Amino acid sequence: MSTTRNSKQRDAVLSDLQSRYDHPTAEEVYFSVKKSFPNISLATVYRNLCFLNDEGKIFSISGRDAVHYDAHLHEHNHLLCRTCGRIFDVNICINSSFLDDANTNFNGCVDGYSLLFHGLCNSCNKIN
Ligand SMILES: [Zn+2]
Numbered sequence: 001m002s003t004t005r006n007s008k009q010r011d012a013v014l015s016d017l018q019s020r021y022d023h024p025t026a027e028e029v030y031f032s033v034k035k036s037f038p039n040i041s042l043a044t045v046y047r048n049l050c051f052l053n054d055e056g057k058i059f060s061i062s063g064r065d066a067v068h069y070d071a072h073l074h075e076h077n078h079l080l081c082r083t084c085g086r087i088f089d090v091n092i093c094i095n096s097s098f099l100d101d102a103n104t105n106f107n108g109c110v111d112g113y114s115l116l117f118h119g120l121c122n123s124c125n126k127i128n
């Protein structure tokens with residue numbers, strides 16, 4: 001496999017993720033990228049997601065029974081819907097003094113955090 005083809009597929013994986021806000025799983029990225037790259041394999045998509053994650057171009061969120069991906073790197077938090085298992089963006093402003101509290105209570109250095117809220121998304125909330 002040539003480098004050009006590799007990087008084209010990687011770019012396709014990245015731009016698919018950048019174009020959506022639904023925090024897809026590797027399989028969902030695969031089905032989407034497959035439309036333009038019919039020969040791409042799920043293993044290739046996984047490999048590219050790992051690479052992009054290591055590079056800091058995307059990040060992963062562990063959901064209920066799958067890992068979800070997000071290419072939107074601005075600081076934001078997430079909610080895991082307990083009914084549909086999907087991940088949603090939650091934009092809240094958190095008082096960063098809680099990092100100081102964490103540092104007081106942790107023997108090391110705390111310099112970041114990620115929050116995962118639990119609840120129901122809008123559509124699941126309407127059904128219940
Ligand atoms: Zn839901």
Ligand SMILES: [Zn+2]
Nearest residue numbers: 070072088089
């Ligand atoms: Zn997000």
